[in-house]
Amino acid sequence: MEYPELTLLIGGRAVPAGQRPGLEVIDPATREVLGRVPVASPDDIDEALEAAHRAFPGWRDTAPLERAAILRRAATLMRERTARLAWLITRELGKPLTESEKEVATAAEMFEWGAEEARRTYGRLIPGRVGGIRQMAIPEPIGPVAAFSGWNAPAITPSRKIAGALAAGCSIVIKPSEETPAIALEIGRALTDAGLPAGVLNMVFGDPGDISRRLIESPLIRMVTFTGSTSIGRELAVMAANGLKRATLELGGHAPVLVYGDADPVNAADTVLAAKLRNSGQICTSPTRMYVHESVYEPFVERLAERARSWRVGNGLDAGVQMGPLANPRRLAAMETMVADALKHGAELAAGGQRLDLPGWFWAPTVLRDAGPDCLASNTEPFGPLALVQPFRDPDEALALANRLPFGLAAYVFTRDAATARIASERIESGVVCINHCQASLPETPFGGVKDSGLGKEGGVEGLQEFMQVKYVSQM
Numbered sequence: 001m002e003y004p005e006l007t008l009l010i011g012g013r014a015v016p017a018g019q020r021p022g023l024e025v026i027d028p029a030t031r032e033v034l035g036r037v038p039v040a041s042p043d044d045i046d047e048a049l050e051a052a053h054r055a056f057p058g059w060r061d062t063a064p065l066e067r068a069a070i071l072r073r074a075a076t077l078m079r080e081r082t083a084r085l086a087w088l089i090t091r092e093l094g095k096p097l098t099e100s101e102k103e104v105a106t107a108a109e110m111f112e113w114g115a116e117e118a119r120r121t122y123g124r125l126i127p128g129r130v131g132g133i134r135q136m137a138i139p140e141p142i143g144p145v146a147a148f149s150g151w152n153a154p155a156i157t158p159s160r161k162i163a164g165a166l167a168a169g170c171s172i173v174i175k176p177s178e179e180t181p182a183i184a185l186e187i188g189r190a191l192t193d194a195g196l197p198a199g200v201l202n203m204v205f206g207d208p209g210d211i212s213r214r215l216i217e218s219p220l221i222r223m224v225t226f227t228g229s230t231s232i233g234r235e236l237a238v239m240a241a242n243g244l245k246r247a248t249l250e251l252g253g254h255a256p257v258l259v260y261g262d263a264d265p266v267n268a269a270d271t272v273l274a275a276k277l278r279n280s281g282q283i284c285t286s287p288t289r290m291y292v293h294e295s296v297y298e299p300f301v302e303r304l305a306e307r308a309r310s311w312r313v314g315n316g317l318d319a320g321v322q323m324g325p326l327a328n329p330r331r332l333a334a335m336e337t338m339v340a341d342a343l344k345h346g347a348e349l350a351a352g353g354q355r356l357d358l359p360g361w362f363w364a365p366t367v368l369r370d371a372g373p374d375c376l377a378s379n380t381e382p383f384g385p386l387a388l389v390q391p392f393r394d395p396d397e398a399l400a401l402a403n404r405l406p407f408g409l410a411a412y413v414f415t416r417d418a419a420t421a422r423i424a425s426e427r428i429e430s431g432v433v434c435i436n437h438c439q440a441s442l443p444e445t446p447f448g449g450v451k452d453s454g455l456g457k458e459g460g461v462e463g464l465q466e467f468m469q470v471k472y473v474s475q476m
């Protein structure tokens, strides 16, 4: 398979690089330069804005069933093209091909969910105070959307934003990550091939700061949606607030895992480790801070470390590989700093802890035991294959530990006791709580964080509503 020529997508046209400067896209498993993504000029961005603005009324007025048909066709095309799409994800991001195939399937499902739910954007009739009056609350699409997605779920994240906006009847300008542009462009191509009218979806790449400023400050944009780090999310939220625009922000996490004394430590360790090492730990819901009751602490740590040591790490294109490289050298440097700091603060290495002697940005699956609250990794999202384990004595202490950080995206609880599960799910400050498993998000469920982990929801009915505003119509 060949890596494609990278373009922008503006007004239904694939715009080639031409004289524009380019940014290198690098395969993290080999450090090979795959291609160059064109940097959009201010004129390109303005053109994308104009295209989204012009396309909005037509798309808004397209019947939901017609919109749904296009989204469904796009999903079918993505499924038919799975081999190519998955290959692109693995080349750009590094994760194993089987994981990439699952990501393509989930991304296609995002469009199917949007297609199904578009026909159910119901309003409400409110009884009038006098006869002969009709009072209606009518949801309508909010308008052209500016979207920004990260590199770590390079098909799912843009798909969730594009599917939500399109299903609701909005047009969109999206800036996917410059580190994973080809997969995003393929999603755009599936929508174009499915018959999406020109200008409803536009894609630009370039300097993230310049592009986000120009898009968010434009009066043509009515909503902002971002997935990435908390610090950038905060900046974009301020810009959106200045323009009184809605912002949904899906930001970093630092997911706690509570393993109570009545849980099976081996089963819990197996479940948590598989979730931890998915995409080399570069997932915002990745289980990271593991608080384990002292009665099951040793068997839990032992199993976690044993599984981590036996995990097969390598090029994601090779059969049997369970974990690929880190996506970029920034993550490798972060792992080095965090592990050295944790050891200085008294943590002990139970597995991994070093680079691997392979050509790309590889880091061994790492388990740090007795990692206290003072080390860097206990406070900053590692976004890598790093698990921190610490014992607890009583349930209140465990809940306090789970809530000790300003993040609140996902949390995991392992217990066989219904009352413990209920109390934990009520008291943990988090957008998502999973009991006895680690599947934090699906196309049909609401996903999003509290506190520093974000604002608003993506996915589910709630996610679709983010792209809509309610108009009150009162008719005599």
Ligand code: NAD
Residues within 6 Å of the ligand: 148, 149, 150, 151, 152, 176, 177, 178, 208, 209, 210, 212, 213, 227, 228, 229, 230, 232, 236, 250, 251, 252, 253, 283, 284, 330, 381, 382, 383
């Ligand atoms: P980063 O903050 O530099 O970038 C994160 C994403 O935001 C990238 O896709 C980037 O292109 C984009 N971005 C950066 N500046 C932007 C701006 N001004 N306007 C719009 N988009 C902008 O971080 P990074 O080095 O790529 O990743 C580091 C951290 O980011 C990770 O540790 C993790 O906490 C977080 N992150 C979270 C998610 C998530 O799914 N919530 C995704 C990617 C990164």
